[in-house]
Amino acid sequence: MKSRPASGIVDLAPTSSGWGVYARSLGNFWKVYRGSRFGVLGLAMLCFFVVEACVASSLAPYPPNQVSQDVLRPPSPMHLLGTNEVGQDILSQVLIGSQASLMVGFAASAISALVGSLVGLIAGYYGGLRDDALMRLTDIFLVIPALPLMVVLAAVIGPSLFSVILAIGVVGWTGTARVVRSQTLSVKELAFIESSRASGGSDFYILFNHVLPNVAPVIFSNTVLVIANAVLSEAVLTFLGLGNPNMISWGQMLQFAFTSGSVTSAWWYVVPPGLSIMLVVLAFSLTGYSLDEVFNPRVRKI
Amino acid sequence: MDTEYVVKKVAQTLATIFFVLTFNFFLFRILPGNPFALLFRGPGFSREAVNLLNAQFGLDQPVWVQYIRYLENTAKGNLGLSYTTRAPVANMLFPRLMNSLVLLLTANVISIVIGIVLGIVSAWRRGGRTDLTLSASTLLLYSMPTFWLGLVLLFAGVVYFGLPVAGMTTLGANLTNWFDYVGDLLRHMVLPGLTLVLGLVGQYVLVMKGALLDVFTEDYMITARAKGISTQKLLWNHAMRNATLPIITLIAINLGLTVGGAIQTETVFSWPGIGLLTYQALLQRDYPMLQGCFLVIAIAVILANFVADLTYGYLDPRVRTG
Numbered sequence A: 001m002k003s004r005p006a007s008g009i010v011d012l013a014p015t016s017s018g019w020g021v022y023a024r025s026l027g028n029f030w031k032v033y034r035g036s037r038f039g040v041l042g043l044a045m046l047c048f049f050v051v052e053a054c055v056a057s058s059l060a061p062y063p064p065n066q067v068s069q070d071v072l073r074p075p076s077p078m079h080l081l082g083t084n085e086v087g088q089d090i091l092s093q094v095l096i097g098s099q100a101s102l103m104v105g106f107a108a109s110a111i112s113a114l115v116g117s118l119v120g121l122i123a124g125y126y127g128g129l130r131d132d133a134l135m136r137l138t139d140i141f142l143v144i145p146a147l148p149l150m151v152v153l154a155a156v157i158g159p160s161l162f163s164v165i166l167a168i169g170v171v172g173w174t175g176t177a178r179v180v181r182s183q184t185l186s187v188k189e190l191a192f193i194e195s196s197r198a199s200g201g202s203d204f205y206i207l208f209n210h211v212l213p214n215v216a217p218v219i220f221s222n223t224v225l226v227i228a229n230a231v232l233s234e235a236v237l238t239f240l241g242l243g244n245p246n247m248i249s250w251g252q253m254l255q256f257a258f259t260s261g262s263v264t265s266a267w268w269y270v271v272p273p274g275l276s277i278m279l280v281v282l283a284f285s286l287t288g289y290s291l292d293e294v295f296n297p298r299v300r301k302i
Numbered sequence B: 001m002d003t004e005y006v007v008k009k010v011a012q013t014l015a016t017i018f019f020v021l022t023f024n025f026f027l028f029r030i031l032p033g034n035p036f037a038l039l040f041r042g043p044g045f046s047r048e049a050v051n052l053l054n055a056q057f058g059l060d061q062p063v064w065v066q067y068i069r070y071l072e073n074t075a076k077g078n079l080g081l082s083y084t085t086r087a088p089v090a091n092m093l094f095p096r097l098m099n100s101l102v103l104l105l106t107a108n109v110i111s112i113v114i115g116i117v118l119g120i121v122s123a124w125r126r127g128g129r130t131d132l133t134l135s136a137s138t139l140l141l142y143s144m145p146t147f148w149l150g151l152v153l154l155f156a157g158v159v160y161f162g163l164p165v166a167g168m169t170t171l172g173a174n175l176t177n178w179f180d181y182v183g184d185l186l187r188h189m190v191l192p193g194l195t196l197v198l199g200l201v202g203q204y205v206l207v208m209k210g211a212l213l214d215v216f217t218e219d220y221m222i223t224a225r226a227k228g229i230s231t232q233k234l235l236w237n238h239a240m241r242n243a244t245l246p247i248i249t250l251i252a253i254n255l256g257l258t259v260g261g262a263i264q265t266e267t268v269f270s271w272p273g274i275g276l277l278t279y280q281a282l283l284q285r286d287y288p289m290l291q292g293c294f295l296v297i298a299i300a301v302i303l304a305n306f307v308a309d310l311t312y313g314y315l316d317p318r319v320r321t322g
Helices: A020-033 A037-059 A088-127 A128-142 A148-158 A163-171 A175-189 A191-198 A205-238 A250-259 A267-295 A297-301 B003-027 B033-037 B047-055 B065-073 B091-123 B127-145 B146-161 B178-216 B219-226 B232-268 B272-284 B287-316 B316-321
Strands: none
Touching: A020 A037, A020 A267, A020 A297, A020 B272, A037 A088, A037 A267, A088 A128, A088 A175, A088 A205, A088 A250, A088 A267, A128 A175, A128 B003, A128 B033, A128 B065, A128 B232, A128 B287, A148 A163, A148 A205, A148 B003, A148 B232, A148 B272, A148 B287, A175 A205, A191 A205, A205 A250, A205 A267, A205 B127, A205 B232, A250 A267, A250 B146, A267 B146, A267 B316, B003 B065, B003 B287, B091 B127, B091 B178, B091 B232, B091 B272, B146 B178, B146 B232, B178 B232, B219 B232, B232 B272, B232 B287, B272 B287
C-alpha cells in the first residue's frame, strides 16, 4: 500500500519496560493517528457500525423475520428499502445483518491472531528447527488457495455460524505469523533481552514481558486488516450456502436473493446488503492501514 | 538455473501436494456420519453384507493401510464416485477445469495488461489526480465481495444490455458454424469476464505501482536520468525490466485469490467450470465430488506457483546463483 507519512512521531523504539509503556503512550498514539484523514474516517465508520449492530433490534422498523403479503415491493414509505420474496422488510434485515458480520469478523480474526502470533513468536524467538518447521507449514498454507480450503472445512463441519468462524480463522493466520516472526526476529536481538536472560529470565518470561509488548502493536494493526478479510470471507461462505440459514446476515440475504431468482427483478434486495459489506470492509481496511502506518516501522519508513 | 534452487522448489511443491492429499484424506474421514456408513444404512443391508462391503472397500483395514490405498488410487486418477451421478468424479473434473481455464486465463490476461498500464500511470504521476482516483477505486473494488459485483452486473446485464447471464453457450442453439460458436461463447463471457477483471485488476495495479515505485528510488534511475535518457526509455529499459520480477511473484501469490474469485463468478453466472461444480457439490452434499474439486483446484494452484518460482529463478540471477 501507498503510505502517507504520519504527521508526528510516536516513540516506538522497542523498550524493555514491557506492558507499562502502553498506558503512557496512548495519548501520544492518538496525536499521530489523528493525522491520517482516512484513518479517522475508517475509525468513525467502524464506530458507527459497531453502535448500529448493538442497537439494531430497536432501530429495525419491523421484526426482521416477520413475513407479509407485500412480496418483493420496491422501496416505499412503508418499507424504506422494500421487501424480499417472502415479504420481509429489507431495511430491518440489513440492520440486524451487521451483527453476524461483525461477530464472525471479530471471532474469526481472534483465532487467526492467536494462531498467527503463537506461530510467529515461537518461530522467531527460538529459531532453528522450530522456525524451519513452522515457516514451511506457513508456506504450505500460503500456497493452498484460501477460499476452496475454507469451503471444504466449513462443509465438513456442517453449515453453521461456528463452522464459518472456524474455517475463516484457521485459514487466515499466515500473514500474521510472517509479520510477527519478522518483528520478533529484530526484537530478540536487542540488548535488554540479553540482559533479561542474563539476570535469569525464563524464555516464557522474556517472551511474554519483553518480546510480546514490543510485537503487540504490529499484531494489533495486522489483526484489524485480517478482520476486513474475515468479513468478506463470511459473506462469500454464507452466500455459497455454508452459513446458518436461520440467521440473518448480509451474505445470507444475498444467497436468498440469488436462489429465489429475485436478482434480476429487485435491485433493492441486492444493493443494500452488498453496500453494507463493502462499507464495513472499507472501514476495517482504512483503520488497519492507518494503524499499520503508525505501528509498523517497515511500512512507515517508505 | 542453479540445480539446488530447482531441487528445493521441487521438494517444496511435492511437500505441499502431499500435505493437501493427507489433509483431504483425514478431513473427509472425520465427517459426521462417515459417508460409507451412510451408504450402507439401508434396510436391505444385512450385517454380513455390510461386513463384506467394508472388506471390499478396505474399511476394515487400519487407517494407515487405507491412507496408502487412498494415495495409490489418487495417483492412478481414481477419485471415487459422485454421490449424485454415480459417475467417476475424475471424469467430470477435467472438462470442467478446462471451462474454468478459458474464463480465468482470459480474465487474468486482460487484468494483468490493464493493471500494468494503470500501474505505470499511477506510479509515474504519483499523488496526481489519476493516481488518487485509481487508488480510491482499487480500495472500493477490493472491499466488494466478488459475487456481489457479479450479482450487480447480472442485474445490469439482463435489464439494460440483454446479455446472456448463464452458461457458456446458448442452450439448444444450433451452433454448427465455428464462427457462430466463438461469437456465442464470447457473448456469454462478457459478464463473468468483466466481474473477474474488476475483481482482479485492482490487485495488479497495486502490485505494478509498488514494484515501479521501488525501482524509481534506485540509484541507477537517477544516474540514467542524469545521463539525459528519454522518459520512455527510462520507463521501459530501466524501470520495467527491473519491476518484472516482483510482478511475477505477486501474480503467482495472487493465483489463489483468483481461484476464489472464479468460484464466486462461476456460481453467479452458472459458468460450467470447476467453481460451479464445487458449488453444486456443496448444495448436494456430494462429498467425493467436493473432495475431488478441492484436490484439483489446490494442485493446479500449487503447480502454477511452482512454474512462477522457476520463471523467477530463471529471470533473477541472484536467485540462480544462490
